[in-house]
Amino acid sequence: MNLEQLKVLVWVRWRIAINQLVHGGSVGAVLSSVLGVIVIALSISSLVLAFGLGLFLLAKVPASTLIVVWDVIMAAFLFFWIIGLVTELQRSETVSFEKLMHLPISLRSAFFLNYLCSWFNLSMVAFLPAMLGLALAQIVTHGMGMFVVLPLLASQLAMITAITYQLRGWIAALMENPRKRRTVIVTMGMIIMFLSQAPQLFNVYVMRKSRQSRQTSQQQLQQELERYERDMSDLRQELQEGQIEPAEFNRRAAEIEPPVPSPATTKPPSLDEQTIALLHAALPPGWLGLGVKTLAQHRYWPAMVTTFLAAGVAAVSLRRGYRSTIRYYRLGHMHTVRSGAKHSAPDPQVTNKHDASSFRKIHVPGIPDVVLDFTRIHLRHLLRAPEIRMALLVPPMVVGLSLIPAMFSTHDELSKMPVIYRPLLLMGAGVFSVLSILQLLMNQFGFDRDGFRTYMLVPLSRRNLLLAKNLSCLPIGFGISLVMVSVAQFMTRASVDGYLGTIVQCGSGFLVCCMFGNFISVLSPMPAATRTMRRSRVKLVNVLLHVVFAMTLPFVQIPIAVPYVVYWLWHFYGGTRWVPVYTLSSLVLLAALGAVYLWVLPMQGRLLLRRQGAVLRVVAASQD
Amino acid sequence: METDWAIESENLTRAFGDVRAVDDVNLRVRWGSFYGFLGPNGAGKSTTIKMLTGLLEPTSGSMRILGESVRQDQEQLAIKxxxxxxxxxxxxxxxLTAREYLTFVGRMYLMPVDTIQQRSEDLLSVLGLQDEHKKLTLEYSHGMKKKxxxxAALLPNPDLLFLDEPFEGVDAVTSRAIRDILSDFVARGSTVFLTSHVLEIVERLCTxxxxxxHGxxxxxxxxxxxxxxGSLESLFLQRVGNHEETRVEVSWLKDRAV
Structure with missing residues (x-):
């Protein structure tokens, strides 16, 4: 590439950044400036802190500690780097190839420049100075031999950034298809969530194993102790009865070994050095830690070999990334029709038959068919949007990944819990599940985006529109609740009354959330950026309103606790356990809340009718 | 090497899996001509123009642009x-603002800054964008973006101009401005290759x-x-397919009853 062109590409990136800042509004400019200052401060302070840490705290530590320090830093960097990668994928590339290909510019150089620019992000700004500071401190403390850590660090970062850049290119190509794009984002989010929870799962597993091992050892120790006491007692008895002489007693007492606690009860299991080294050599992110450790032991070859290896991997990744990028743009691979795919027009009769059969299936007394049809259509829309799937999957995943392992680890304690308190745990799982669709219920029109125009035009009363929207969320919210409450029931072994009552309670919670969500959706709609649940161009007033509503929600949910109080009082005062008090009182509450819902809904419909123009202006504006 | 043709292709083909989007196309575009490339939706117009401009690699066939053979293993900076x-x-x-974008494109063509500024002013003035200098292009209407x-395409004063649907979604005033500029451009001996659906404009402009x-x-x-x-429309309908032959009645549209 001509140097002039390179300078212009750098200039255009800078201009884009400045324009985004200046044209983002005064609040945005101030916030961005503050963020910029924070980032610079973070960068400088992490450099100084890491240098100080390396100089004073890590100067005398053994090499085996250094490897842990660098592993932790590298793991944290990788975690934030991957989160940054996913965030970046949701945006389009600042200077994409598509906008350059018709210009007389070398694409190889443009690719390399884009790669270099991928280094400038928050993770790198925060971690690179820290790693650099630590490396410099170790050069000071361990001598010039440690200087190799600098190229090792550079090659390691080059390797990670090159691999992720190649991965990014591949994922970006996959995301060319809008449907795939959303699925990719959802999948990436789930992978990150699982990765972030991996230490927790590992910890639970290790703790459980350790506890089991401890319990086994204690039981063995107890048995040994009992055996020792029994043998000694027999021996003493023989002495007292004069069957043996004191000398014989002393000899035989010395032969009986007193029980000694096994190592498992005193010391946790640990990996030996060779295994640690092998693991680090096998996992490329561990090369940096391994290199530093060997450098601290004045062994230079491992560090130099890993430096060259990392640089080689970086070079290969970049080359592959460039080739796949060019192939993507110039060969149009993502537009390829799958070989052998049949292109035939759908049979209209079959299609009509299918559509006709999927509609008019269910008739619910009291709910007009048109509302049910609308509900089905909206439910399909919700279930087909991967960003909504992701938003709905997150809470159950969080519960699944954190609560269930916690329940497993405290299974013994749970089994000791009085039956009367167990429905509380079920209620917690149920309430959490209902809350999982709160994001959807509190911004029901935001995710319709331009589709809200259609809702405005349909000849459906606004009351029925809200009813249909609420009903479309019911299978999702109730389905999640049912699963979560059933899992909690399996873990806690609550009574059948507690289980059934909690399921009814989920319905009550859902009704409260609907009433609450309808109000806030109409009063304070939030625009959602296309293909994400992220809110865009949000006004401060709307944010404050949502915060106030969110803080009010727990108080609004207080009536949900009434059936449990009735259940508790019933059992506390010795009521028979054969009467399903919890279920009955929950049903009464559900009926009462249903009546309130039906009373409130027309009011909310009239409110929507008055404000629908304002809602449309907020949600239907271009979000891209 | 100069030839008779500004654009020349031999059996140019582009396949996406089993579908041949462009199938053995042999284009001949004269120097200094105003060439209109017509076709129904999905016919292969955009795929062809992408291949001619180096944005997409052909599956087979060869091309010569401005007398230069296009080789796919090279970046073709000289042609670009x-x-x-x-x-x-x-x-x-x-x-980016309009001026910033034009500066970027001009510098990519390694044009002197003074020339870029002068030409940018002229082009923005002729195209009616001179008063929009503070706006970012994301705030532009579709027509303004087209202009x-x-x-940007005219800035380096090229010998050959490729335009993919330049009149799609633009108002009558903008359309007139674009037509005038293109007419002047061809009149001085340059070549224009454009794709369009608007038969009237093609009939009025193209030589x-x-x-x-179907490729x-x-x-x-x-x-x-x-x-x-005859007219271009009758020629087009005759060659591409007559709506009357394939017309399907939507009988219920004729009734007023709901």
Whole structure:
């Protein structure tokens, strides 16, 4: 590439950044400036802190500690780097190839420049100075031999950034298809969530194993102790009865070994050095830690070999990334029709038959068919949007990944819990599940985006529109609740009354959330950026309103606790356990809340009718 | 090496899996001609223009642009320096102003800054964008974006201009401005290759046309010779397919009852 062109590409990136800042509004400019200052401060302070840490705290530590320090830093960097990668994928590339290909510019150089620019992000700004500071401190403390850590660090970062850049290119190509794009984002989010929870799962597993091992050892120790006491007692008895002489007693007492606690009860299991080294050599992110450790032991070859290896991997990744990028743009691979795919027009009769059969299936007394049809259509829309799937999957995943392992680890304690308190745990799982669709219920029109125009035009009363929207969320919210409450029931072994009552309670919670969500959706709609649940161009007033509503929600949910109080009082005062008090009182509450819902809904419909123009202006504006 | 043709292709083919989007196309575009490339939706117009401008690699066949053979294993910077392109997606950066974008494009062509500034002023003035200098292109209307992309394509004063649907979604005033500029451009001996759906504009502007359908070039030549006594529309419908033959009645649209 001509140097002039390179300078212009750098200039255009800078201009884009400045324009985004200046044209983002005064609040945005101030916030961005503050963020910029924070980032610079973070960068400088992490450099100084890491240098100080390396100089004073890590100067005398053994090499085996250094490897842990660098592993932790590298793991944290990788975690934030991957989160940054996913965030970046949701945006389009600042200077994409598509906008350059018709210009007389070398694409190889443009690719390399884009790669270099991928280094400038928050993770790198925060971690690179820290790693650099630590490396410099170790050069000071361990001598010039440690200087190799600098190229090792550079090659390691080059390797990670090159691999992720190649991965990014591949994922970006996959995301060319809008449907795939959303699925990719959802999948990436789930992978990150699982990765972030991996230490927790590992910890639970290790703790459980350790506890089991401890319990086994204690039981063995107890048995040994009992055996020792029994043998000694027999021996003493023989002495007292004069069957043996004191000398014989002393000899035989010395032969009986007193029980000694096994190592498992005193010391946790640990990996030996060779295994640690092998693991680090096998996992490329561990090369940096391994290199530093060997450098601290004045062994230079491992560090130099890993430096060259990392640089080689970086070079290969970049080359592959460039080739796949060019192939993507110039060969149009993502537009390829799958070989052998049949292109035939759908049979209209079959299609009509299918559509006709999927509609008019269910008739619910009291709910007009048109509302049910609308509900089905909206439910399909919700279930087909991967960003909504992701938003709905997150809470159950969080519960699944954190609560269930916690329940497993405290299974013994749970089994000791009085039956009367167990429905509380079920209620917690149920309430959490209902809350999982709160994001959807509190911004029901935001995710319709331009589709809200259609809702405005349909000849459906606004009351029925809200009813249909609420009903479309019911299978999702109730389905999640049912699963979560059933899992909690399996873990806690609550009574059948507690289980059934909690399921009814989920319905009550859902009704409260609907009433609450309808109000806030109409009063304070939030625009959602296309293909994400992220809110865009949000006004401060709307944010404050949502915060106030969110803080009010727990108080609004207080009536949900009434059936449990009735259940508790019933059992506390010795009521028979054969009467399903919890279920009955929950049903009464559900009926009462249903009546309130039906009373409130027309009011909310009239409110929507008055404000629908304002809602449309907020949600239907271009979000891209 | 100069030839008779500004654009020349031999059996140009582009396949996506089993589908041949462009099938053995042999284009001949005269120097200094205003070539209109017509076809129904999905006929292969944009795929062809992408291959000619180096945005997409052909599956087979060869091309010569401005007398230079296009080799796919090279980046063809020499050819790119002599052509201007208004791509399908317009290729604009959302967060740049019009002047900034033109400066960027000009510098990519290694033009002197003074020349870029002078030409930018002229082009923005002619295209009616001179008062929008503070706006970012993301705030532009579709028509304004089209005009800016055209200005960028004209900035290096190319020998050959490729325009993908330049009149799609633009108002009558903008359309007139674009037509005037293009007419002047051709009048001085440069070549324009454009794709369009608007037959009236093509008929009024173009000297030569090519008609593509289902990936195959089914007609090509000087417009006057092709249409003879009829109109371009009748020629197009005759060659591409007559709606009357495939028309399906939507009987319920004729009744007032709901």
């Amino acid at each position: 320096k002599r052509i201007g392109v208004v791509p399908e997606n317009l290729g604009l950066f959302d967060n 800016l992309s055209l200005a 030569d046309v090519g008609i593509i359908a 195959k070039l089914i007609e090509q030549g000087p417009l006057d010779e092709l249409k003879q006594d």
